[in-house]
Structures are given as C-alpha cells and as structure tokens.
Amino acid sequence: MTAIMNNLLYGTFIIYLLAAIAFVVVATDVKKRSKIWGNIAITLSIAGVVIHIAFMISRIVIGGHFPTSNMFEFIAFLCFALVLAFIVIFAIYRTYVLGAFVMPFAVVLLAYAAVFPRDVQPLIPALQSHWLYIHVTTAALGQGAFAVSFVAGLIYLIYKVGNGEKSSHGKYLETTLVIIVMMLGFSIASLFFQAIGYKASFTHEIDGNQVVEEYQLPPIVAPHESKAVTVESFLGFKDPLLEVPAWMKGENAASKFNSVIWGIVVGLVLYAIYLLIVRKNLYQLLYPLVKKLDPELLDEISYRGVAIGYPLFTLGALIFAMIWANEAWGRPWGWDPKETWAFITWMFYSAYLHLRLSRGWVGMKSSWLAVGGFVIIMLNLIVINLVISGLHSYA
Amino acid sequence: MIENTKCECGHNNPIGTVLCEHCGRPLDETTNSNDKLDKEMRYEGKARRSLTYQKSIIDQVWNFFSSVKIAIILIIITFIMSAIGTIFPQEQFIPSSSPDTYYEETYGTLGKWFHQLGLSTMYSSWWFATLLSMIGISLVICSLDRVIPLYRALKNQKVSKSTVFIERQRISVTEEVSQEEASFKMDELANKLSKKRYHVRKEKDALLAEKGRFSRWGPYINHIGLIIFLVGILLRYLPGWNLDDYVWVQEGQTVRVPQTQYYVKNEGSTVEYYKETEKSQKGPIVSKYQTKAVLYKKDSNGKLVPLMNKSILVNDPLDFEGLKLYQSDFRAGDLTGIQFAIIDRKSKKNLGEFSVDLSNITANHIYRAGGLRVKIKDYFPDFAIENNVPVTKSQDPNQPAFLFETIDEGKEKGENSLVISGMDFPNPESNKYNIQLAGFETVNTAGLMVRIEKSLPIYLIGGVVSMLGLVMGFYWQHRRVWVRVQDGKLHIGAHTNKNWFAIRRELSQVGFSRLVKETEEK
Numbered sequence: 001m002t003a004i005m006n007n008l009l010y011g012t013f014i015i016y017l018l019a020a021i022a023f024v025v026v027a028t029d030v031k032k033r034s035k036i037w038g039n040i041a042i043t044l045s046i047a048g049v050v051i052h053i054a055f056m057i058s059r060i061v062i063g064g065h066f067p068t069s070n071m072f073e074f075i076a077f078l079c080f081a082l083v084l085a086f087i088v089i090f091a092i093y094r095t096y097v098l099g100a101f102v103m104p105f106a107v108v109l110l111a112y113a114a115v116f117p118r119d120v121q122p123l124i125p126a127l128q129s130h131w132l133y134i135h136v137t138t139a140a141l142g143q144g145a146f147a148v149s150f151v152a153g154l155i156y157l158i159y160k161v162g163n164g165e166k167s168s169h170g171k172y173l174e175t176t177l178v179i180i181v182m183m184l185g186f187s188i189a190s191l192f193f194q195a196i197g198y199k200a201s202f203t204h205e206i207d208g209n210q211v212v213e214e215y216q217l218p219p220i221v222a223p224h225e226s227k228a229v230t231v232e233s234f235l236g237f238k239d240p241l242l243e244v245p246a247w248m249k250g251e252n253a254a255s256k257f258n259s260v261i262w263g264i265v266v267g268l269v270l271y272a273i274y275l276l277i278v279r280k281n282l283y284q285l286l287y288p289l290v291k292k293l294d295p296e297l298l299d300e301i302s303y304r305g306v307a308i309g310y311p312l313f314t315l316g317a318l319i320f321a322m323i324w325a326n327e328a329w330g331r332p333w334g335w336d337p338k339e340t341w342a343f344i345t346w347m348f349y350s351a352y353l354h355l356r357l358s359r360g361w362v363g364m365k366s367s368w369l370a371v372g373g374f375v376i377i378m379l380n381l382i383v384i385n386l387v388i389s390g391l392h393s394y395a
Numbered sequence: 396m397i398e399n400t401k402c403e404c405g406h407n408n409p410i411g412t413v414l415c416e417h418c419g420r421p422l423d424e425t426t427n428s429n430d431k432l433d434k435e436m437r438y439e440g441k442a443r444r445s446l447t448y449q450k451s452i453i454d455q456v457w458n459f460f461s462s463v464k465i466a467i468i469l470i471i472i473t474f475i476m477s478a479i480g481t482i483f484p485q486e487q488f489i490p491s492s493s494p495d496t497y498y499e500e501t502y503g504t505l506g507k508w509f510h511q512l513g514l515s516t517m518y519s520s521w522w523f524a525t526l527l528s529m530i531g532i533s534l535v536i537c538s539l540d541r542v543i544p545l546y547r548a549l550k551n552q553k554v555s556k557s558t559v560f561i562e563r564q565r566i567s568v569t570e571e572v573s574q575e576e577a578s579f580k581m582d583e584l585a586n587k588l589s590k591k592r593y594h595v596r597k598e599k600d601a602l603l604a605e606k607g608r609f610s611r612w613g614p615y616i617n618h619i620g621l622i623i624f625l626v627g628i629l630l631r632y633l634p635g636w637n638l639d640d641y642v643w644v645q646e647g648q649t650v651r652v653p654q655t656q657y658y659v660k661n662e663g664s665t666v667e668y669y670k671e672t673e674k675s676q677k678g679p680i681v682s683k684y685q686t687k688a689v690l691y692k693k694d695s696n697g698k699l700v701p702l703m704n705k706s707i708l709v710n711d712p713l714d715f716e717g718l719k720l721y722q723s724d725f726r727a728g729d730l731t732g733i734q735f736a737i738i739d740r741k742s743k744k745n746l747g748e749f750s751v752d753l754s755n756i757t758a759n760h761i762y763r764a765g766g767l768r769v770k771i772k773d774y775f776p777d778f779a780i781e782n783n784v785p786v787t788k789s790q791d792p793n794q795p796a797f798l799f800e801t802i803d804e805g806k807e808k809g810e811n812s813l814v815i816s817g818m819d820f821p822n823p824e825s826n827k828y829n830i831q832l833a834g835f836e837t838v839n840t841a842g843l844m845v846r847i848e849k850s851l852p853i854y855l856i857g858g859v860v861s862m863l864g865l866v867m868g869f870y871w872q873h874r875r876v877w878v879r880v881q882d883g884k885l886h887i888g889a890h891t892n893k894n895w896f897a898i899r900r901e902l903s904q905v906g907f908s909r910l911v912k913e914t915e916e917k
Contacts, residue, residue: 296895340518347474
C-alpha cells in the first residue's frame with residue numbers, strides 16, 4: 001500500500017510537470033497548433049488532480065486520517081488547492097497562459113512539500129477531530145485561490161514591465177521572481193541531499209530539555225549552543241559556520257533555518273548561472289509568453305482569485321478555526337502566532353478589497369497587493385513554523 | 396462639490412448628487428466627457444450624508460468614520476501592529492513567570508523594548524481594543540452612509556436613461572437603426588436577456604435588464620455580521636460573562652471547580668500510546684488522554700448531587716449548561732501513599748506491612764503491622780538537610796522522609812527510626828526493627844481547563860451572517876443592460892459591479908458579439 005501511495009505521489013508530480021510543459025508550449029507556440037496542445041495541457045491538469053486525490057485517498061487508507069496533519073501533507077494539499085483553483089478559473093476565462101505559470105508553480109510547490117518528512121504519522125490527541133480536515137482544507141482552498149490571484153498578478157506585472165510601460169518596477173518584479181527561484185533552489189538542494197542520504201545531527205538544550213536536532217542538509221548554521229553528534233562531511237566541509245540566535249527555538253528551528261539559507265544560496269547560484277547564459281532579466285525572458293494577453297483581463301482574473309478565495313479563507317482560517325480552537329483549546333481565539341497571522345492575512349485582503357472597490361486601485365497597484373498577500377501566506381507557512389514555537393508547530 | 400443639482404431633464408436632485416437620479420446624466424460637467432462612469436456608478440451617483448453635510452462636530456465625526464480611506468488606514472495599522480506583536484512571543488506563551496527580566500535575557504535589547512513598549516501583552520492592551528473599536532465604528536458608519544442612498548437608488552431605478560449615461564458606461568455601443576428595426580431589436584434583446592434570467596423592464600423606447608441585484612447587499616450584510624461579532628467581544632467585559640480558570644484533580648479526588656458552585660470528581664485519568672510507536676526512537680506518540688469525570692453540585696443540605704458523567708477527551712470537553720471542562724494536561728504517577736515493611740534485624744524476617752496515606756498524616760494515628768504499632772513522629776515531604784537540621788523544601792512529596800516510632804506489643808514507648816525514600820539512612824545499631832520501603836501508591840492527575848464563554852452563540856451568529864454576506868457579494872454580481880432608442884440611434888450600455896469578462900461573454904451569447912467586440916477594441 002505504501003508503495004502504491006508513493007507511486008501515486010510521483011505520478012502526480014510527473015503529470016503536473018507534463019501539464020506545465022504543455023501549457024508553456026501553448027504559450028510559446030507561434031503556429032496555430034496551440035489548440036491541440038491546450039486541450040492536452042488542461043486534460044493533464046485534470047488528470048493530475050484526479051491522481052492527487054487518489055494519492056490522498058491511499059494516505060487516508062494507510063494513516064486512518066485525512067492528510068493535512070504535518071508540513072508535507074499541508075503543502076501537498078496547498079498544491080492541490082492551487083491546481084483546483086486554477087482549473088475553476090480556467091473554466092471561466094480559458095486563458096492557457098495562466099496555466100503556463102500556475103502549473104510550474106504547482107510543481108515547485110509539490111517539490112517543496114516533498115522536502116519535509118513524508119512518513120505517515122499517527123495523530124496526536126489535539127489533532128483528533130473532524131475539524132482537522134474541515135478547517136485545514138477550507139483554509140487551504142482559499143489560499144489556493146489567493147495563489148492563482150498571485151500568479152495572475154505576477155503575469156500582469158510581467159506584461160506591464162516587459163512592454164516598457166512600467167519599467168521602473170522592474171527590479172522589484174525581478175526580486176519577486178528570484179525569490180521563487182530560491183524556493184526551487186531549496187527544493188533541488190533538499191531533494192539532492194535526500195537522494196544521497198545526507199545526515200547530520202546536533203544536541204542542544206531547549207527550555208531545560210536536551211533535544212537532538214536532525215539535519216538533512218549540510219549545516220551552515222548549527223543550533224544555539226549545540227554539540228555535534230554526527231556530521232557527515234560534504235565536499236570537505238564539516239563544521240557549521242555559524243550558530244543561530246537563542247530565540248530560534250521552534251520545533252527544529254535551526255535545521256529549518258539552515259534549509260532556508262541553502263535555498264537562498266542555491267537559488268542565487270541558479271540565478272547567476274541563468275544570467276550568465278541568457279543575459280537578460282527573468283521578466284524579459286517571460287514577457288514573450290504573455291505579450292498577447294489583455295491586461296484588463298489579467299487584472300480581472302487576479303481579482304477573481306481573491307473574490308473566490310476570500311470567503312473560503314474567512315470560513316476556513318477564521319470561522320472553522322475558531323470553532324475547532326474552542327473545542328480543542330477551550331477558547332475560540334488566543335492570539336497564537338499562527339492565528340494572528342491568519343488574522344493579518346485576512347485583514348490584508350480586506351484592505352486589498354477596499355482599496356480596489358472603493359479607492360479604485362486596479363492594475364499595477366492591485367497586482368502588487370496580490371503578490372504581497374501571497375508573500376504573507378508564505379511567511380505564515382514557512383517563517384511562523386520556523387521561528388516561533390506556537391500551538392500550531394506540528395511539523 | 397457639485398452646486399448645480401438641477402438636471403437637463405428637469406429633475407431636481409439633492410445636493411451632493413453625482414448622477415441625476417432620474418436620467419443618470421452626470422451632473423458635474425467638468426469631468427472629461429470621454430471618461431467612463433465606473434467610479435460614479437459605485438453608489439449609483441447618489442448624494443451621501445458624508446458628502447452633503449460637513450459643518451457640525453457630529454458631521455465631522457461622521458465624515459471621519461464614513462471615509463473608506465480612514466477604514467483602510469485603520470485596517471493597515473491593525474495588521475501591521477498585529478504582525479509586530481508576533482516578533483517575540485506574547486507573555487502568556489513564555490516559559491517564565493517574570494517577563495520583566497525574561498525578554499531582556501532571552502532576546503536582548505530588542506526584547507527589552509518589546510516588553511517595555513507593552514507589545515508583549517498588546518492584544519489585550521487598551522490601544523489595540525481602541526483600534527478594533529474604531530474599525531467597528533467605521534464599519535457601522537461607512538455602511539450606513541452608503542447603503543441607504545444605494546438602496547433608494549436601486550429601488551427607484553428608471554428604465555429610460557439619458558444617452559450620455561449609456562454611452563459613458565464601460566461597455567457601450569451606439570448604432571444607426573430605422574424605426575421598425577429598432578422595435579424588433581428591442582424585442583429580441585428583451586427576449587434573449589430574459590432567457591439569461593435577466594429581469595427585463597420595457598418602456599416605449601427604452602429597456603432595462605437587470606439581475607443579481609441582491610449581491611449588492613452582500614458587503615453590508617457581511618459588515619452586519621462583523622458588527623454582531625464585535626458586540627460579542629465587547630460583551631466579554633461584562634462580569635460573569637466569561638470564565639477562564641484551571642484545576643488539577645487527582646484520581647479519586649473531588650474538588651471544587653474554581654469560581655463556580657460545582658464540584659468535579661476524577662474517576663480515573665489515563666494515557667494511551669500508539670502501539671506501533673512504543674519502540675520507536677523518538678519515543679511513543681500519545682493516542683489518547685482521557686479523564687472520567689463526574690460533575691456535582693451541593694444541594695441545600697450540603698450533599699453532593701451528581702449532575703453528569705463524562706469521559707473528557709482532548710477535542711471533546713464536558714459541557715454542562717455552558718460550563719466547559721477541557722482535558723488540558725496530564726500528570727502521571729503522583730505519589731499518594733507509601734507502603735512500608737518492618738523487618739526484624741536479626742532474623743531478617745518480614746514482620747508485617749503498613750501503608751501511609753500522604754494526604755492524611757496525623758501525629759496520633761497508629762498504623763498496625765503484625766503485632767507492632769507504628770506512629771509517625773515527624774514527616775518531611777521534600778526532605779533536605781540545612782545547617783544539620785532536617786527540613787522540608789516544599790509540601791510536595793518529592794522525597795518524603797518519616798520519623799517513625801515502632802512500639803512493641805504491650806509497651807508504651809518504642810524505638811525511633813528515620814526512613815528517607817531513595818536513601819539508606821543508618822539508624823542506631825541498637826534498633827530491633829528495620830523499616831523499609833515496600834511500595835508506592837501513585838495516581839494520575841488531570842489538568843482541566845475551566846471555561847465559560849457566553850458570547851459563543853453571538854460569535855457564531857456573527858460568523859454565519861458574515862459568511863452569508865460574503866457569499867452573496869462575491870459569488871454573485873449585479874448586472875444591468877440599458878437600451879435606449881433616440882433620434883434613429885440605438886444606444887446599448889452595460890454595467891456590472893464586477894466580472895466584466897463574464898457580462899461581455901453573456902452579451903455575445905445573446906447574439907451581440909459584434910457590439911461587444913467593438914467595445915473591447917476601443
């Protein structure tokens with residue numbers, strides 16, 4: 001059964017990858033064969049979603065609970081939500097170019113998920129509730145729609161900056177794109193070291209308890225005041241260069257921070273290689289894919305993503321969250337860091353909506369806000385679990 | 396501010412009106428006549444109180460809070476401050492009871508500032524509450540300022556609109572038609588639009604098709620939900636409205652539920668582990684914490700009357716008329732009793748055993764073991780030696796020590812022996828008996844969270860209303876199509892409050908793709 005589950009996961013990954021390639025072909029195709037490729041691309045996306053569902057079902061069969069209980073499961077579900085939201089929005093607008101950006105992003109997201117421990121773990125008592133999947137899935141579906149909004153916003157920015165209308169935004173746009181490359185870099189580095197079976201571990205003290213922290217990547221930074229237990233050398237490097245500050249004491253915080261540094265380094269190296277070969281900005285490379293699009297339509301898609309996501313996010317990340325928190329922790333709201341950041345996300349998108357609907361912020365401003373909103377979501381996903389040990393640090 | 400409120404059509408509009416209430420013609424002629432009317436259409440160009448009266452203090456306060464700009468600024472301040480509050484943990488999450496020193500020691504100078512600026516308790520601070528209240532006031536006033544004129548405007552819509560109004564819609568087209576063609580086209584449009592579930596009204600030379608008007612109320616219904624929710628939060632300041640306390644109950648004990656007249660008995664607390672994880676490296680994973688609890692109330696005679704039995708689990712609290720007890724913590728193996736054996740020193744024979752209940756130790760109690768009597772002359776729950784004197788560090792039985800007097804049958808006085816758990820204390824050689832630890836009696840203890848939160852149903856109603864508004868507002872849209880025939884020309888204009896792509900597609904589906912195309916190319 002575990003073998004089936006793993007194969008379904010690889011299958012999902014490969015089909016998303018193929019769909020991504022097909023969409024890129026549609027977007028770049030100069031001849032008029034794009035209709036066939038378009039059909040192939042969207043069929044592959046739907047097939048990917050179906051296999052993804054099969055993967056989740058197999059995981060339910062093995063673990064006996066819905067797979068949204070740790071980082072791997074959650075990010076994989078977020079990837080699912082992203083593709084699902086894309087298919088819904090594609091059904092409305094039929095823009096293939098959107099797929100040429102969403103599907104590669106989904107691939108990066110799934111690769112990123114695979115970095116985290118993938119074994120099925122039994123549920124601790126705090127998670128034993130139907131709200132586990134009701135709350136988490138609804139919130140993630142909302143975030144998936146926000147992610148589509150983010151991608152559409154990004155395409156809008158590439159369009160406007162690429163055609164020279166708003167070239168002053170170029171460096172910010174490039175920075176945003178490089179951050180996505182860093183996510184890719186992180187996934188590549190992690191999967192590489194997973195493949196060669198790299199391991200290191202440190203022991204240190206957290207709040208009076210001796211804790212062993214496992215590293216899957218060679219340590220650039222070690223936990224605060226830690227002792228090395230075993231550190232395999234990689235290319236002759238053995239000793240960590242630095243220690244993390246004392247306040248980083250979330251679950252495996254130092255190890256996760258180390259991974260972030262790896263992501264940044266590998267991302268920058270990839271970007272440098274890219275610059276050496278192609279010798280133009282990323283947005284200039286991407287501009288030809290999007291130049292035939294109608295910017296007004298992109299702006300509307302970006303807004304539509306928020307319009308679809310906002311009620312879902314409100315329901316999942318706030319209302320259902322409060323109902324469950326009241327059952328599990330005895331209060332609907334407690335300003336736990338993750339709760340606070342869900343609130344911040346919600347307030348941010350509320351500001352987005354009011355700025356757009358009441359102050360007429362459309363186009364560039366609105367697109368940047370869509371990007372900013374998704375950055376907040378990623379911050380909540382990565383940094384909050386990384387730095388702070390709150391009630392939500394399950395993974 | 397628009398001074399001229401009399402429209403060319405002859406209608407007298409209230410001061411502050413942007414689009415004539417009767418025919419829709421823009422009243423402010425200074426705007427570029429090529430500009431689309433998107434902005435003005437937001438509230439149907441009606442006069443709003445905030446734009447009309449600006450003199451008195453009440454007006455100014457009203458105007459301040461009716462500004463969406465102010466609302467957005469409040470929202471932005473709130474979320475930025477909320478984010479700052481998560482830089483370091485809040486006081487309730489720190490593993491220390493002295494925040495004054497904790498923040499500086501752990502996080503350095505930044506931590507010190509964090510604490511001194513009050514950011515470590517910011518979510519319960521007066522200024523954070525003020526921010527949220529201001530958002531609440533803004534919600535009420537912004538909504539009232541807009542919803543009333545909007546409601547009036549949409550209720551009293553005229554079918555026949557000025558051609559200026561139609562031409563300046565984002566989607567609009569004008570074409571030459573003959574008289575007969577015009578009426579045929581109007582009928583065809585009316586027919587097709589009603590098939591698309593538009594509500595169509597027709598006059599002699601004009602047509603208005605409309606659908607999804609209710610979605611315009613979505614934002615306001617959402618705001619009502621949020622206001623209900625905020626009222627729920629405000630009610631928490633009423634005494635007795637909510638309760639947040641904690642109680643530890645040992646197995647077998649009955650204790651009073653703090654701040655209430657109820658009592659709770661622990662009939663057994665257990666922890667279970669997943670079998671497959673019991674031998675894993677990372678240690679076993681807990682599958683279940685459970686406390687069998689009985690809730691009591693004292694009747695008039697002071698007798699405990701059971702009210703309900705419940706196995707409390709994490710995620711499944713005991714709930715008695717709004718009083719909730721949550722399984723929050725579990726402590727295994729609290730020491731409640733110790734068994735001792737009396738050994739004859741010479742023959743090494745076990746002469747008998749007795750057990751001491753640690754919660755009930757008195758100087759006069761006599762324990763019997765075999766033919767012997769034992770008295771406790773002194774008891775140190777948490778034994779230590781300070782300045783050569785035995786003392787107890789606390790009242791918790793961390794290292795219990797006893798000074799026993801063992802009395803032979805028929806005698807008045809016996810011999811003294813000191814017994815310290817975990818230590819082999821050398822008692823005088825002259826002693827006949829040796830007292831040894833023979834066993835421990837331990838129980839589990841449940842940490843129960845005690846909660847009353849009377850606002851819960853209010854939050855729920857607020858949440859449901861809010862969701863209803865959001866779904867109405869976001870998953871439907873208000874679409875309108877105006878048609879007007881004047882001077883041999885057919886004018887078509889369309890407006891939607893969002894999703895322009897969809898209304899364009901809809902217009903092309905009713906057979907007017909040509910009209911739509913033209914608009915898009917403009």
